Amino acid sequence: MNTRYLMSFLAFVWAINLTAQAPGPAKPYWAAGLFGSIGSGFGVFSQAFEKGKIVSPYTSHPMSGWVGHLDAGISFRNHWGIRASVSGFKANNLTNYIKGSLEGAYPGYVFDYVPIDAGQHETSNQFALGISYAFTNRRWLFQPDLMLGSTKIGKDLIAARVKEIGTHQAFILQYRPGNVKYRSPTLILGGKAAWYLGWYWGVFADARMLAILYNVQYQFEKTAVIEQTFEKESIHLKKTAFGATGSLGIFLQIGRWEKKD
Amino acid sequence: MIRFFCTLFSGISFLLLFGNLQCHEDDRVVVYYQLLDWQTSLLDNSGREPLVAESPIPRSAFGLRFSNKLSSDGRDTLLFSSLEDYYLVALHPLRRIEMFSTDGFDTIAAGENISDRFRVRFSAFPYLGYYSLDGADRAYNLPPNTLDGDYQIDLLMIDPPSQAGAYRFSVKITFDSLAAPINRDTTFTLPTVLLQ
Numbered sequence: 038m039n040t041r042y043l044m045s046f047l048a049f050v051w052a053i054n055l056t057a058q059a060p061g062p063a064k065p066y067w068a069a070g071l072f073g074s075i076g077s078g079f080g081v082f083s084q085a086f087e088k089g090k091i092v093s094p095y096t097s098h099p100m101s102g103w104v105g106h107l108d109a110g111i112s113f114r115n116h117w118g119i120r121a122s123v124s125g126f127k128a129n130n131l132t133n134y135i136k137g138s139l140e141g142a143y144p145g146y147v148f149d150y151v152p153i154d155a156g157q158h159e160t161s162n163q164f165a166l167g168i169s170y171a172f173t174n175r176r177w178l179f180q181p182d183l184m185l186g187s188t189k190i191g192k193d194l195i196a197a198r199v200k201e202i203g204t205h206q207a208f209i210l211q212y213r214p215g216n217v218k219y220r221s222p223t224l225i226l227g228g229k230a231a232w233y234l235g236w237y238w239g240v241f242a243d244a245r246m247l248a249i250l251y252n253v254q255y256q257f258e259k260t261a262v263i264e265q266t267f268e269k270e271s272i273h274l275k276k277t278a279f280g281a282t283g284s285l286g287i288f289l290q291i292g293r294w295e296k297k298d
Numbered sequence: 299m300i301r302f303f304c305t306l307f308s309g310i311s312f313l314l315l316f317g318n319l320q321c322h323e324d325d326r327v328v329v330y331y332q333l334l335d336w337q338t339s340l341l342d343n344s345g346r347e348p349l350v351a352e353s354p355i356p357r358s359a360f361g362l363r364f365s366n367k368l369s370s371d372g373r374d375t376l377l378f379s380s381l382e383d384y385y386l387v388a389l390h391p392l393r394r395i396e397m398f399s400t401d402g403f404d405t406i407a408a409g410e411n412i413s414d415r416f417r418v419r420f421s422a423f424p425y426l427g428y429y430s431l432d433g434a435d436r437a438y439n440l441p442p443n444t445l446d447g448d449y450q451i452d453l454l455m456i457d458p459p460s461q462a463g464a465y466r467f468s469v470k471i472t473f474d475s476l477a478a479p480i481n482r483d484t485t486f487t488l489p490t491v492l493l494q
Contacts, residue, residue: 147345147346149346149423149424151424196424197424198423198424198426200346202344202345203344203356203358203359204343204344204358204359205343205358205359205361205417205428205454205455205456207426207428209424209425209426262426262427262428263417263428263456265428
């Protein structure tokens with residue numbers, strides 16, 4: 038399915054490119070101005086929370102799979118520009134992993150979980166803003182960019198009633214996210230190779246390297262039911278996940294600020 | 299202009315006053331209940347939840363369940379299906395349950411109070427509490443399943459005898475009514491329990 042989609046897209050680009058190769062003005066197609074673009078592709082992400090049996094209330098993060106980008110920006114006559122990007126990623130669901138890690142720490146106990154659902158998301162989103170520079174030729178341009186942004190991660194209260202098999206011993210365990218509105222800071226280094234099919238539009242291939250910097254806080258609470266003791270621990274966790282995305286799309290350029298010939 | 303503001307101020311004041319004076323009328327019927335027919339079961343708390351079991355029972359997971367029928371008049375069982383919207387209030391609040399060792403064990407003398415070796419289990423998921431027997435008013439007087447007509451109190455023996463064997467326990471239950479003890483207190487001895 039993906040191969041057919043890609044072949045169709047390339048055929049579409051080739052056909053349009055043939056029609057656009059009619060003799061025209063010799064000046065570059067690129068001009069300062071406003072642009073917007075939409076692209077879709079594939080991304081690969083490392084999983085910072087799936088190592089070391091970490092039990093945390095941060096339950097979903099970007100994962101390998103589909104990515105989509107909506108970009109807008111402005112380019113100035115000196116080829117520098119400002120770029121804003123909204124991206125969507127497929128998100129994982131760490132609920133089972135978290136449960137497995139927690140149960141591994143308490144062998145011989147049975148667990149009853151408070152339902153975990155509020156923090157589950159099928160997608161994650163990302164907002165980013167940065168600078169770009171355009172290296173131009175007549176019809177094409179290469180535009181590297183550096184952006185800073187934030188990436189949504191899912192979170193939820195992880196709470197369980199834990200009972201030891203064969204005795205009355207029981208605990209109530211809770212992991213509470215400390216950052217209610219938290220989004221992970223994200224550093225993006227990318228580049229776009231674009232081909233003008235007309236004065237106002239074209240197609241592009243976009244590649245990005247991402248570093249998602251998790252700097253999360255949460256609280257672990259343990260209540261021993263028989264002893265009626267209460268333990269509370271604040272945990273500060275710093276992790277970094279890396280990702281790479283590649284996408285294809287189309288762009289529109291409006292508000293061209295062209296030099297007078 | 300002054301007249302306009304006076305009218306506006308009066309109107310807002312009226313709305314606030316009138317709004318606050320409106321009381322929420324609670325249509326629910328208060329049903330006073332009494333407890334009938336004390337039943338006692340042995341519990342095995344080895345698993346996820348305490349289950350009614352027969353002797354012998356593991357010492358480390360031994361418990362007792364007291365269950366009753368609810369009655370509004372002290373004679374007939376309360377029929378919940380005939381009540382549409384109600385809340386229950388104990389007519390004679392249960393104030394205290396005390397446990398005694400009938401024959402003694404370990405360093406415990408016969409007849410000695412061993413209430414501190416038991417806890418009242420109060421479970422309303424996800425909450426789980428084990429209360430000491432002298433401070434469990436909430437667990438005694440409105441256990442979680444009472445609204446379903448299922449009045450139960452579970453006692454767990456958290457400090458069991460050190461040796462397996464046959465043991466006998468006695469129970470003393472004390473009620474209050476209008477802060478004055480009434481003649482509903484009850485004491486009974488449980489059948490012999492085999493603990494392994």
